[in-house]
Amino acid sequence: MRGPIRRSPDVRVLAGVCGGVSRATGIDVTLVRLAFVLLALGSGIGVLAYAVAWLLVPIEGETTTIFSRAVNDRRGIRLVIAIIPVLVVVQIVAAALHVGYLGSFSWPLFLAAGAVLLIRRNASEKEKVWINSDLVPMLHAGSQPHHRRTLVVRTVLGLVLGGVGVFFLVVGHPTSAALRPVGGALLVIAAIVVAFGPWWLSLVRDLMAERQARAMAEERARMAAHVHDSVLQTLALIQRSAGDPQHVVKLARTQERELRSWLFEGKPPGTIGEDATMLAEGIGVLQRQVEADHGVTVQVVVVGDCELTYGLRALLEASREATVNAAKWSGAPQISLYAEVERDVVMLFVRDRGRGFDPDAVSEGHQGIAHSIRARMARFGGSAEIRSSPGQGAEVELTMPRRELVR
Amino acid sequence: MTEARRPRVFLVDDHAMFRSGVRAELGNAVEVVGEADEVDAAIELINERVPDVVLLDVHLPGGGGQAILNGVMSGHPEVQFLALSVSDAPEDVIAVIRAGARGYLTKTVSGEDLLQAVYRVAAGDAVFSPRLAGFVLDAFANEATADIQVTGFDPELDQLSPREREVLRLIARGYTYKEVARDLTISTKTVESHVSSVLRKLQLSTRHELAKWATDRRLV
Numbered sequence: 230m231r232g233p234i235r236r237s238p239d240v241r242v243l244a245g246v247c248g249g250v251s252r253a254t255g256i257d258v259t260l261v262r263l264a265f266v267l268l269a270l271g272s273g274i275g276v277l278a279y280a281v282a283w284l285l286v287p288i289e290g291e292t293t294t295i296f297s298r299a300v301n302d303r304r305g306i307r308l309v310i311a312i313i314p315v316l317v318v319v320q321i322v323a324a325a326l327h328v329g330y331l332g333s334f335s336w337p338l339f340l341a342a343g344a345v346l347l348i349r350r351n352a353s354e355k356e357k358v359w360i361n362s363d364l365v366p367m368l369h370a371g372s373q374p375h376h377r378r379t380l381v382v383r384t385v386l387g388l389v390l391g392g393v394g395v396f397f398l399v400v401g402h403p404t405s406a407a408l409r410p411v412g413g414a415l416l417v418i419a420a421i422v423v424a425f426g427p428w429w430l431s432l433v434r435d436l437m438a439e440r441q442a443r444a445m446a447e448e449r450a451r452m453a454a455h456v457h458d459s460v461l462q463t464l465a466l467i468q469r470s471a472g473d474p475q476h477v478v479k480l481a482r483t484q485e486r487e488l489r490s491w492l493f494e495g496k497p498p499g500t501i502g503e504d505a506t507m508l509a510e511g512i513g514v515l516q517r518q519v520e521a522d523h524g525v526t527v528q529v530v531v532v533g534d535c536e537l538t539y540g541l542r543a544l545l546e547a548s549r550e551a552t553v554n555a556a557k558w559s560g561a562p563q564i565s566l567y568a569e570v571e572r573d574v575v576m577l578f579v580r581d582r583g584r585g586f587d588p589d590a591v592s593e594g595h596q597g598i599a600h601s602i603r604a605r606m607a608r609f610g611g612s613a614e615i616r617s618s619p620g621q622g623a624e625v626e627l628t629m630p631r632r633e634l635v636r
Numbered sequence: 637m638t639e640a641r642r643p644r645v646f647l648v649d650d651h652a653m654f655r656s657g658v659r660a661e662l663g664n665a666v667e668v669v670g671e672a673d674e675v676d677a678a679i680e681l682i683n684e685r686v687p688d689v690v691l692l693d694v695h696l697p698g699g700g701g702q703a704i705l706n707g708v709m710s711g712h713p714e715v716q717f718l719a720l721s722v723s724d725a726p727e728d729v730i731a732v733i734r735a736g737a738r739g740y741l742t743k744t745v746s747g748e749d750l751l752q753a754v755y756r757v758a759a760g761d762a763v764f765s766p767r768l769a770g771f772v773l774d775a776f777a778n779e780a781t782a783d784i785q786v787t788g789f790d791p792e793l794d795q796l797s798p799r800e801r802e803v804l805r806l807i808a809r810g811y812t813y814k815e816v817a818r819d820l821t822i823s824t825k826t827v828e829s830h831v832s833s834v835l836r837k838l839q840l841s842t843r844h845e846l847a848k849w850a851t852d853r854r855l856v
Contacts, residue, residue, distance in 0.1 A: 530770035530808045533777055565810025578809045
């Protein structure tokens with residue numbers, strides 16, 4: 230794909246810059262990466278270039294960059310400005326204690342902290358996931374209670390070791406004058422904590438409240454999606470089958486059960502395999518759904534079982550499509566679904582003994598369905614074959630490789 | 637198939653509703669010689685009347701279908717059993733087959749299919765539902781490498797031939813024997829002989845999977 234450079238979400242190690250460059254220029258991504266690494270090792274310019282690209286190049290599918298968002302992030306900029314008093318105090322104290330290096334460190338530190346804050350606030354949701362997934366392993370120590378305890382132990386140990394180190398440093402230069410900057414530094418830290426602690430705490434609390442609000446908004450969106458998938462769909466089905474009271478009762482009861490299990494047991498009503506992890510389990514879900522929605526018997530036979538990959542989920546979706554088609558069009562009261570897990574592939578057959586059709590002369594509507602089954606299978610390297618003739622029923626044969634395709 | 641004589645059928649099921657339902661479905665095509673709703677009465681009556689086919693509910697109070705199989709097969713090996721069940725657990729199905737039943741059907745089977753199955757069993761053939769075919773494919777699925785070391789592998793019994801595998805696959809896909817025959821361009825008789833051979837393997841094989849299913853039901 231040629232065109233403007235976009236950071237690639239698919240081909241990424243850090244922020245997807247090299248992947249993006251590779252896509253825009255057609256140069257192999259490994260070569261691009263190598264160039265960046267060499268530039269970074271040689272003069273450091275590679276690191277700078279990468280960072281600038283990260284901030285100024287949007288992710289594929291997005292229009293704004295981190296930089297453009299950060300410039301418009303007033304609250305974030307105010308937060309950064311709020312750090313300035315701390316900086317000023319540090320400078321003053323450093324000057325008073327004649328420890329110049331403390332002062333010279335604080336400026337770059339301030340800039341870095343400000344940049345990190347702004348970037349973190351203005352990264353897109355996708356990017357936040359990336360950052361988390363890259364950083365979490367590093368910060369893993371804090372995520373669980375017993376890890377937290379080891380974190381405390383390690384911190385204390387580090388402090389003790391640091392203290393001993395400082396002690397030896399001081400002993401190395403046995404003049405009391407050398408103690409002065411250390412004592413001074415400690416004093417400064419203590420002063421900052423006492424003076425600015427509460428203010429910082431309130432800032433942190435603000436941030437937490439903001440995060441909570443965001444989490445709530447996400448939850449609401451997820452809930453809306455679930456209600457749409459389950460309740461609204463069922464209501465539509467009920468409207469359509471108003472003439473068949475028995476079917477309506479069945480639909481209502483199924484929906485009630487699903488809703489209850491969602492509200493009181495926390496099980497989200499799912500499309501196929503949303504919570505199923507194994508093939509046979511997913512087929513069971515499919516069977517129950519089609520039987521409940523279309524009033525047919527689906528006779529399921531599964532030989533072997535395996536974990537669901539993306540390809541196998543697509544296989545399930547395609548086989549549901551095939552089963553629903555059979556339920557709708559064939560007129561047969563029973564549909565056979567047979568799946569067999571082989572070493573390299575999973576084969577799935579959906580068969581009915583209904584009225585059948587001529588696959589070469591099907592109407593537009595059927596054609597579309599056949600295509601949607603075929604396209605779905607083909608996307609993951611699978612295939613679909615449809616066999617039928619008028620009066621002879623129909624059989625759909627689906628084959629999906631078990632191993633994921635390497636992109 | 638012995639079409640000339642109506643097969644004599646005996647019903648064993650603890651639900652009177654189900655027994656009368658089956659009676660109605662089979663109608664005049666068979667002669668129902670008796671029925672029973674518990675193990676001891678069933679053994680006594682079957683041994684007394686010696687029917688051609690016993691339609692046997694797998695789950696019965698007082699020992700289940702296997703107890704009846706054991707109580708009849710020793711004295712009257714000519715009596716054929718066809719298991720009917722609502723259960724789809726492989727251990728249940730495999731257990732009654734290994735105890736001597738000639739076939740297995742789920743209770744949701746249509747009257748026509750049931751009748752055909754009764755005739756088939758009466759003629760000494762095996763009856764495989766898609767579900768049973770699936771279980772067998774499952775049990776004989778992988779190369780029995782583990783079994784070679786453990787039990788001594790007998791290729792005659794512990795392995796399906798490619799043809800048998802094909803036949804079972806088609807049955808599992810919902811094909812009738814006739815459709816299987818057409819698809820593989822062989823005669824229905826040949827399909828029947830393949831299925832019977834599979835049944836024999838199912839009953840005699842010492843494959844680990846089968847043995848495990850059997851011990852789960854304390855059969856061995």
